[in-house]
Amino acid sequence: MKAEIIGVGTELLLGQIANTNAQYLSEQLAEIGVNVYFHTVVGDNPKRLTDAIQQAETRADLLIFTGGLGPTKDDLTKEILAGHLNCGLDTDEDAWKKIKDYFKKTGRKMTANNEKQAHVIKGAKVLPNDQGMAPGMFLKKGTHFYMLLPGPPHEMKPMFRNYGRQAVMDQLEKVDRIESRVLRFFQIGEAEIAEKLSDIIDTQTNPTVAPLAGDGEVTIRLTARSNSKETAAALLDEVEKKIQKRVGEYFYGYEDTSLMAELLKELESRQLTIAAAESLTGGLFQSEMTSVVGVSTMLLGGIVCYSNDAKIKLCKVKPETLEHEGAVSEQCALELAENVRKELGADIGISFTGAAGPDSLEGHPAGTVWIGMSFKDGESKAVLVKLAGTRNGNRRRSVKMGCYYLLKELEKK
Amino acid sequence: MKAEIIGVGTELLLGQIANTNAQYLSEQLAEIGVNVYFHTVVGDNPKRLTDAIQQAETRADLLIFTGGLGPTKDDLTKEILAGHLNCGLDTDEDAWKKIKDYFKKTGRKMTANNEKQAHVIKGAKVLPNDQGMAPGMFLKKGTHFYMLLPGPPHEMKPMFRNYGRQAVMDQLEKVDRIESRVLRFFQIGEAEIAEKLSDIIDTQTNPTVAPLAGDGEVTIRLTARSNSKETAAALLDEVEKKIQKRVGEYFYGYEDTSLMAELLKELESRQLTIAAAESLTGGLFQSEMTSVVGVSTMLLGGIVCYSNDAKIKLCKVKPETLEHEGAVSEQCALELAENVRKELGADIGISFTGAAGPDSLEGHPAGTVWIGMSFKDGESKAVLVKLAGTRNGNRRRSVKMGCYYLLKELEKK
Structure with a gap:
């Protein structure tokens, strides 16, 4: 089976966004043994979109469209394809109910063009959109297969991964x-x-x-x-x-795991609780942890002590420590980790303090980070890491390093 | 003038890289008033590349190729285009000297295919490559213009910016x-x-x-x-x-601003400090704020109170409040905002408490979020927002909502 990926949207042709959808789909299709010979990007223009469809039909068996399923008038992928294939459009009741529920729930005003989003090509298999409103579609007509996916990558990717991929695989004669x-x-x-x-x-x-x-x-x-x-x-x-x-x-x-996910697995299996004190990471460690469902039995909470004042007031770091050793120091990291653990009665305390950049801090170059760890058994430890990224790169890397070193310590226990 | 951007390279069709070159060139061409109606990506295949060229000639005046100018056998853009246009190839002496100098300087061994990189289509204007070895080309043949640019973005972008863009502009009758x-x-x-x-x-x-x-x-x-x-x-x-x-x-x-950037601008111009107490957002508000350089004069710090225990211990929320009103309540949001502000001596306290999802919390459906705001002048306020996204969508949206409502309140002051 040969596929062509057709990105629809004038914003792509104006360079407002990159066509990352084509990359993702190409990778996915390569995995299931479908050859992609062309990518095409075309604007929100009926004539040129029709031309692109006709062209693709001459050189591919499967046409995958991304974009143009939204509520506005310039979203016209399904309308043009339906016209080209001589099929009508139906309202998909599930999608329509979902749209109505959304507006009811948020109390926002629904407009006439919102119903357009629930339209699907007659006879198409509907691909549910778990992250948005516009349903996807998959249909066979003549010798060709057509798949329509939404443009926003955070909607398109899960739709293809969870529904589209299998729909394609079901059509492959011999699946290696x-x-x-x-x-x-x-x-x-x-x-x-x-x-x-x-x-x-x-x-x-x-x-x-x-x-x-x-x-x-x-x-x-x-x-x-x-x-x-x-x-x-x-x-x-x-x-x-x-x-x-x-x-x-x-x-x-x-696979898709992360150091944070591995740390959470470990905490869960050992039934351990954690608290955090974050200076340069500014809440990023806890925010990433909170992004996972069901973390409430593990993460008790913590503090963000971006200023020295907050380190003293919220986490009882000794003023002498900040005066003599500074905020970017082993001693400060240890006090932060230990105090936040004790304050919340957690099994583990972790802390991050350092110079995120771009400027140096207290004479330490950007990227100098101390990660403190404190355990209920009385042990505590601080690790010095030296990073060379941008400000936010260093912040993200510090969080990963924290997960990594904590995993290493837990292994020993 | 109408242009088509043709990305050449099997790595694009396998999804190993995204076609960011097309985005860059589209943006550049839009700026000088050249319409881009199609992007095409084709692999390192003589027949299909020839087809793509013929196709593009039917719908564009200017064909811009990226990729396929390297030294290996599968780099064939200029060879195929030269064949298609019935032009031969010449060695460009400047490019050839540069390649020889490079190998002399690094002491690395030059192989036969390195000379291939210095070949250019006869009659083409050579676009120098200041970042690599393969020269670019621009030529007119019949009614069409052709531009060949290297694939690596760090070579392609400066070549277009410094030489290619002007070459196109020279051909425009009237530059809008x-x-x-x-x-x-x-x-x-x-x-x-x-x-x-x-x-x-x-x-x-x-x-x-x-x-x-x-x-x-x-x-x-x-x-x-x-x-x-x-x-x-x-x-x-x-x-x-x-x-x-x-x-x-x-x-x-x-332009590229964000609600957080607008809030920071406002805080800076009014010289106000802020502290935050975050339950469902788990540190995301403070982390996003910390991602901006120079925020230390505004963000004093705050707490992450994901558990009720943390709300009481770290932010002195009254146990009665949690017992009678619950964590997802106006009263809890108000106490969090006020207490964190006072604790840190900040001008503004902001709080986030609610049900991120996917499950409901204390009988409140996922997406129910209270945002509390407390000001030094004694005023305080909590806003109820109802969101309908995923867990992390709701968390991100809550942060945006917090910035939005705080901006609204500051406008009144």
């Missing part, structure tokens, strides 16, 4: 089992991991081994093709074993 | 000034704003009026064409005035 596995590493660079695994990366063809760097982590994606799930899994196991033998000390988890 | 302005709105949906402005959106051709929704906000981009900057600005002023008259109450800022 494509199994992939992502291994996640921390505290090792991409160049170093690539060097350590160079012979494996160069000679492996099934599974393929693809390292990728991003946001302070390195992932390795293993992709195996086989006629059965079991054989594919065995192929993955075999190459993973080789990789773990060489760089396993940096490995921390599989 | 393109001026655009972005207006940002909050607390109004895309459908509602489109309805209120439908006649303006439909009838305006210069400036054009384009609404776009994203993450709880709506932006409107106005784009004017004129022969002078002043006339373009006057056209923008005129239509903005009409828009502000109808939906100005929802307007909060221009």
